[in-house]
Amino acid sequence: xxxxxxxxxxxxxxxxxxxxxxxxxxxxxxxxxxxxxxxxxxxxxxxxxxxxxxxxxxxxxxxxxxxxxxxxxxxxxxxxxxxxxxxxxxxxxxxxxxxxxxxxxxxxxxxxxxxxxxxxxxxxxxxxxxxxxxxxxxxxxxxxxxxxxxxxxxxxxx
Numbered sequence: 316x317x318x319x320x321x322x323x324x325x326x327x328x329x330x331x332x333x334x335x336x337x338x339x340x341x342x343x344x345x346x347x348x349x350x351x352x353x354x355x356x357x358x359x360x361x362x363x364x365x366x367x368x369x370x371x372x373x374x375x376x377x378x379x380x381x382x383x384x385x386x387x388x389x390x391x392x393x394x395x396x397x398x399x400x401x402x403x404x405x406x407x408x409x410x411x412x413x414x415x416x417x418x419x420x421x422x423x424x425x426x427x428x429x430x431x432x433x434x435x436x437x438x439x440x441x442x443x444x445x446x447x448x449x450x451x452x453x454x455x456x457x458x459x460x461x462x463x464x465x466x467x468x469x470x471x472x473x
Contacts, residue, residue, distance in 0.1 A: 321392050330392045336423040341464030345430035347438035349412040350453040355445055356410040364445070371444040372405045372412075379403035379416050379437030383429040393428050396420050401429070403437050414438055415460075425465050431457060 323329040351359075358364055364371045380401045387395040400419040405412060416433035418426040438454045445452055461470045 328392070330394070331424070333394065333423040336465075338421055338423050339464045340419070340421050341425045341462070342417065342419045343425060343427040343430035343462040344415060344417045344460045345427070345434040345457065346416075346460050347414045347434040347457040348455045349414065349438050349441045350455050351410045351412060351445070352449050352451040353410065355448050355452070358448070359407065362405075362407065366444055366447065368444045371441055374444060375405060375414065375437040375440040376403040378440040379414065379433040382436030383416060383418055383433030386429045386432040389432060390428055394422075394424050396422055396424070396426060396429060398426065398429065401433060403433055405437070412438075412441055414441070425462055427459055427462050430462075431459060 320331050321328055355364070363373065368374070380403055382389075383401045384398060387393040398418055398420050400417070402417045404415045406415075407413070414434050414437045416430045416437065418429040418433065420426050420429075435457050438457065442452050442454060459469065459471065462468065
């Protein structure tokens with residue numbers, strides 16, 4: 316394993332200098348999975364569930380996009396990026412809510428953290444909006460599925 320990118324010569328945390336990097340088109344896709352108990356899953360009609368707080372999945376999509384755009388405010392060494400696109404999608408697979416967040420940018424640094432943050436906050440929003448029905452909700456995984464642009468591409472084999 317090589318030198319950590321966010322540690323300077325004096326072993327202090329630092330932001331990576333990307334000024335010499337080439338700006339390229341970059342994209343990242345992240346996924347979060349939320350496991351719902353049967354008593355909540357039974358209330359889902361079609362592709363949405365509504366509570367007193369409003370439509371759960373529509374709200375989670377908005378929260379995910381907002382979070383991706385503000386990642387640099389949450390993660391200390393992330394560069395502020397003007398995303399060219401951020402799309403959060405939600406799909407139901409039995410009792411699992413599958414949340415995908417795709418972020419795109421033309422920049423000198425990648426958008427993995429933005430995609431991961433968007434998917435994570437969307438999952439947290441699902442939890443927040445459904446917790447009055449049950450606390451037995453599990454956010455079981457958040458992972459990077461792919462990234463393109465920059466030094467090397469990544470595609471998770473599943």
